[in-house]
Amino acid sequence: MDMNQYLEVFIEESKEHLQNVNDQLLELEKKPDDISIVNEIFRSAHTLKGMSATMGYEDLANLTHKMENVLDAIRNNKIKVTSEILDVVFLSVDDLEAMVLSISTGGDGKRDVSNVVDLLQKIEKGESIQTKSSQKPVKNVESFVDLSNETFDQFQIAVFEQSNEQGFHNYKIKVTLREDCLLKAARAYMVFEILEQIGEIVKTFPSSQEIEEEKFDHDFTVFLASKEDASDISARINKVSEINSVEVEEFNIAQYNESKNEQELINQVEVTTQVTETVSVSNSVKPTTIEKTEENNEKSQAKSVGNKTIRVNIERLDILMNLFEELVIDRGRLEQISKDLNNSELVETVERMSRISGDLQNIILNMRMVPVDTVFNRFPRMVRQLAKDLGKKIELDIVGAETELDRTVIDEIGDPLVHLIRNALDHGVELPEVRKAAGKDETGHVTLRAYHSGNHVFIEIQDDGAGINKEKVIKKAISRGVITEQSASLMTDKQIFDLIFASGLSTADKISDVSGRGVGLDVVKNTIESLGGSVSIDSELGKGSLFLVQLPLTLSIISVMLVEIEKEKFAIPLSSIIETAIVKKSEILNAHNQKVIDFRGRVVPLIFLKDIFDVPSRSGEDNLYSVIIVRKGDKLAGLVVDSFIGQQEIVLKSLGDYLQTVFAISGATILGDGQVALIIDCNALIK
Amino acid sequence: MTELFEKEEKVIVFQLSDEEYAIPVSKVRSIEKLQHITRVPRTANFVKGVVNLRGLVTPIIDLRTRLNIEEVEYNESTRVIIVTHRDYEVGLIVDAANDVIDINLSNVEPPPDVVGVVEVEYIDGVVKLDKRLLIILNLDKALKYDKK
Known part of the structure; x- marks a missing residue:
C-alpha cells in the first residue's frame, strides 16, 4: 500500500501527540501521583506507536514502545515518578521529535537512540526485578535501603x-x-x-x-x-x-x-x-487521587467538545483569500457602475452584497488566526531544561495562550520570543542563593502574557529577577561608543533600557551558552520590527524587568500610504511613516554629496525614490518636493515622491518565488483597479 | 531532451519573431491577453514586472528579451503564456500563441548548431511537422533567473 498519501496526516498527528505528551509530562511533574495524567500520556504514546508502526518507521515505533513500557509501569504503580525518570522520558520525547522532524523533511526517521533506550530499559528493569525482590523474604529490610532509587554515589x-x-x-x-x-x-x-x-x-x-x-x-x-x-x-x-x-x-x-x-x-x-504505614498512606491518598481524576476527566471532556475542528491546509485558505480579494476588486467596480447607473434596485443589491462580503472578509481573516499557544506550548519544556542547566529555580506562568494571531505572524514570532525568554532566565532571574539573600522567594517567576488591545496583540515577558542596572548599561554603551557621556545624562530610563537592543551590547558579566554574546536582542528587535511590531522594556533594579512586544493582528492586511512616482504607484507601510511634508527646493541642503533637509531640528537625508527605482522620468524638476519621513529605529530618512494618493488598507502579497529578493521591495498588493502596486521596504532604504 | 516528451505529447505552439516554438501543454496554466504590467525595479532586464493574475501576483518575462531577440512593440496578438515550472508561476510574453498540437517523440531531433537567432542553450530539440519547424524550448534554462 502506498503510504505517502498519509504521510502528511501522520506527521501532523505525530507532532500533536508529542506535544500532548510533552504537556502532560510537565503536568505530571507537578502532580506525580495523578495516574490520570499518566494514562493520558500513555494513550498518546500508544497511538503514536501504532501509527509509526503502520507507516513503517520501526525506530520510532521501537522507542515509543520502550517509553510506553516505562509509562505502563508507572501506571500500574510499579515505578514511582521521580524527576530522574521524567528526565529520561523527556529525553526520549526529544528523540521522537527529532525523528518526526527527520521524516517531515523527507528523511527516513532513523536515529541512534541506544542511549535513551538503555536508560528506559534500566528504569523498566529496575522495576521488573523489584517485583521479584518484594517477594523475597524481608530479612534485609532492617539494614538496607528502602524507597526507590535509594542509592549512594x-x-x-x-x-x-x-x-x-x-x-x-x-x-x-x-x-x-x-x-x-x-x-x-x-x-x-x-x-x-x-x-x-x-x-x-x-x-x-x-x-x-x-x-x-x-x-x-x-x-x-x-x-x-x-x-x-x-x-x-x-x-x-x-x-x-x-x-x-x-x-x-x-x-x-x-x-x-x-x-x-x-x-x-x-x-x-x-x-x-512498614506495610501498615503504606496502607494508611495509600488510604488517605486514594480519595484525593480519585477526585483529581474526575476533575481531569471533566476538563478533557470540556476540551474535546470545544475543539470541534477540521484540519484545513493553509494553502487552501490562501486560495480562498485570493479568490475573495478578486471578489473585492469586482465589488469595487460594481459599486462604481451602480453609482453611475443610479438604479435604486441595483444600488440596493450592490450595497447588500458589499455588506455580506465585508462579513465574509472578517471570517476569512479569522480563519487564518491561530492561538499563540502553538508557539507558547514549547516554552515550559524549554524553561524547565534551561532552569536546570543554569541551576536556577524558575516557574513559568503562561497567561492568555488562547489569544489569536495571524498565522504569518505566529510563524515568525517564535524565535524572538525564545530569545527574550532565555534572556529573562539567564540575566533576569538570579541564582537561588542570591534571591534568598535579597529577601526574595528562591523560585523565580517568569510570566508570559498575551492579550489583544485594539488592532494589536501584546506579548509580555515579565520576570521578578534582578532588573536592568542602568549604570552598567550606560557605562557599557559609552565604552562601546554607542552613546557619548553627554547624551547619557540626557537620556530617559526608557531610552537607556532601549540601549540593550543595540548590537554588541551585553550587560552580562560573563558569556554563557544561553545568552550574553551581545548578538541577539538587536536581532530580536529587528525581527519584531520587520513584522510591523515594536518592543519596549520597563525595568526596576532588584524587582525585575518587563519586555513588551507589540504586534499587528495580521500581516496579510496592513495600512499603507499610497504614493505616485510618475505613473507608478507604490505603497509605504504606515508603521514606518512618521509624517509627510512638502519641502521647497530651496530648503534642500547639501552635505557630503547627500541631499538633506532640516526637519524639526534634525538633519534628515533625502532619498529620491525616482532614482532608486529607476522610474522613467518624463516631467521636469518641480519646485516643491513631497517628502515622506520614515524611520528605522532612531534613524530617519525622507523619501521623495511625486504625490501622495492617500491612506489605504491593503492586502499584502508576496512577489512570488521567482523574484525572491528585490531590493527595497517587501511585497506587492492589488489595488482597487486590479493593478499591482509594490510595497516599499523602508528598512532596506535606511542604512 | 526532457522526459516529458513521451511518445505523443500535446504542446502549445507560440510565435516569436518568425520562428515557432513549443512547450508541453502540461506546463501551461493559461494563456492571457496582455494586461497592465507593474514594473519591478532593480530586476533582470527580461523581467518586465508583475501582473495581477486572478488575485495572484505573477512575474512576467519577455521571452524576446530573454532569448536575445530584438524587442518589438506589443500588439493585439501579443499573448502571455502562464507556465508552472518547478514551484513557481511565470508569465511569458510571446508574439502570438496559435496552436495546440500533438507531436511524436520520435520526430524530435537534437538542436542543429544554428537555429534562427536563438542561442542553442535554450533549446531542447526541433520537430518537423509537414512544412513547419517547431523549436522545443527548454523551460529550465529559459527561466533561470540570472541577473543581467
Missing part, C-alpha cells in the same frame, strides 16, 4: 565510611509528617535545621530540592552522620510540630555495600518497609 559512600572511622554514627532517619500537615516543606526544613546542628546530612530521599518543592507524600528519609545517639536525635526531631513519627536506626555502610553488591543487578529498588 561514590562520594556519599566515602563520607559514610570516613565518618565511621572517625567515630561518628551513621543513622537512617525516617520522618513521617502528620497527614493534615499543611506546610510540609517548612516542617522538613525545620527537621533539617535540627539535624544540621547535631551532625552532617549526607543524603535525603527524596532529594532536598524535591522536599523543598513539597514533592513528597508525608514521609522522607535522611541519612545523617552524627555523634549523638539515636534516642536523642529522635527526641530532638519530635520537638518539631506536626510530626507523626520518627524512626532512627543505625545505618551500616559495610552492610550497605554488601547488599549493594547483591543489588548490582537491581538498579532501583522499591521495597515498602
